[in-house]
Structure formats: C-alpha cells, structure tokens
Amino acid sequence: MKTMFKILASVIFIGFATQINAQKVFSTKSGQLLFNASGGIETIAAVNNQVDSKLASATGQFVIAALVKGFKFENQLMEDHFNENYMESTKFPSSDFKGYITNIKDIDFSKDGTYTANFDGNLTIHGVVQKVTTKGQIKVKQGKPTISGEFSIKLKDYGISGSYIGDKIAGVVTIRVNCTYQN
Amino acid sequence: MKKILLLIFAIIIIAAGGAYYYVFIYSKNHHRDVQSEVAIIVTRAELLAKDANNVVAANGKFYNKAVELSAPIMEMEKNPHDSTMTLTIGNGDAFDTNIDVYLKSKDGIKNKIGDNITIKGLCTGMAPNTNVKISEAIIK
Incomplete structure (x- = not known):
C-alpha cells in the first residue's frame, strides 16, 4: 500500500512538474526597441533598452511594453520634440504590442536553434490600437529565448502628426524588436 | 543702403x-544630466500611492522628474544591450507594483539581493501592469 502511494505521488509530481514546464513564462525588463524615421538628410533614430516583455511558451501569448520616455536619441532636441510634439508622452506614456505567436507549436524551447515565429497582435501607439501581423525569429540558447523582428508602421495610422512628417521625418517608420528573456 | x-x-x-x-x-x-538636478525625496509608498488604473494621472506628479528613494533590492538583471544593470526594488512581493531602476553606469555593483539601497534617477513613469521605472540612476 505504501509503495502504491509512493508511485502515485511520483506520478502526480512528475505530471505537475511537466505542467509547470509546459506553462513557462519568460520575462525581461531589459528588452530593446529601435525605431528609424529618417526622412531626409538627418538621421532620426532612437533606442529603448528598458522594454518589458513576457512570453508564455505554451500558449504563445506575448506582451512587449515600453515607456515612450525611455527612447534615447543622439540629439537631445530631437528627443524633446519626439516626446512633446509627436508622441505626446505625458498624455500617452506607453506603447505596447500584445498578442500571440500563432505557430508556437513549431518552437521547441528545450532545444537550441533558430525558429521562425508568426506574431499576431494589437499594437498600441499614441493611444491608437492597430492590428499587426509580422514574422520574426525566436532563437533559443541554453533554455533562454531571444525574440527579434522588424516591421513598419505608418505614423498617420496612429494619429501622429506634425509639420515635418513626410519631409524631414519619414511617414513610414521601421521598428525593430530584440528581447532576450532572462528566465 | x-x-x-x-x-x-x-x-x-x-x-x-x-x-x-x-x-x-x-x-x-x-544631454539632460539628471544627477545634476535636485531630486524629490520620496518613499516607495508615495511613489506608488496613486491610481494605477489611471496611468496619466499616476504619472503626473513624478513623471520626468529626478527622484530619490530607498528600498531593498528584489531582483537584478544585466541588460544584454548596453551592459548596465537593472534592479527591481520594492517591498519583496513580486506580484505587487515595485520600482525598476535602470542604472546609468556600466560598472558592476557590489550590492546583492536584499540590500537596502538609495537611488537617484529620472522617473520615466509607469505603463499598465508594469512597475514604475527610474532610469539614468545611480546608487548613492
């Protein structure tokens, strides 16, 4: 009877442990977002190395969230204009991309390798939500995944306006994502 | 003429x-040098005692201002992109809203998890369901 109980307990424990492993949620507070809106002679690009991101390995659910104030420009004046005149960061302090990796079953988080991932979600910028579908990569190394990808958005789709858009600032902006999960 | x-x-x-x-x-x-600015000395409770459901209102008081506060280190993470350290300081409850501190220096730190530290940096605000973020910070 005691042996039976031990076997049963082991089976329950293994099942529970497998379940926990299957529901692993990876997270980081040090993800990276880069954007490039160079329209003319001047380079208009910024980087944010303070990006929050979570990724659930079982469901493919992900969230990438950044504070607008976290974007750093080479030029301080550009950074001030970006926050005050274009992104209105006091009114809309954050941006995020939430959704699912639709082919999560193709990604083996227990095996090192580079996998193609299909991201499907809602991108919120400047308080405007738009559906975004894009391809990216998930690189798994020693159990830690890194997601990377690049996509473009039209500023007018997010209600971002300004006199320099289309002239000095490109109307279509490229956004690059790079998040290495810590656990 | x-x-x-x-x-x-x-x-x-x-x-x-x-x-x-x-x-x-x-x-x-x-570039803006937060460390040369006079910081608002706040407690963790004061920094977080705001309506978390209203991010704009919550960000209003300390957003874009230099702040200084003390709290124990809960988590440490090295930023793979710029080699700086990110510290989470707060009340020890990982499910509560805490404070993510992004250090300015690329030098490592001697502190460990559980140490009570005083930091000074720029409050860059909070997003829904995330911690309050303080960037360009130093440990005093």
Missing part, C-alpha cells in the same frame, strides 16, 4: 549659424 544690407545679411548669417550650432552640435553634445 549698402551698409544696411550688409548688416541684415550679417544678422541672417549669425542667426543661421547659431541655429545650426544649437540644433546639430549643442543638442548632440549636451
């Missing part, structure tokens, strides 16, 4: 030169 024209031309040249210098040279070389 010629002198007036020359004077106007000189003023235009000086103004254009000044504008070019300010926009393309000064602004590139002079």
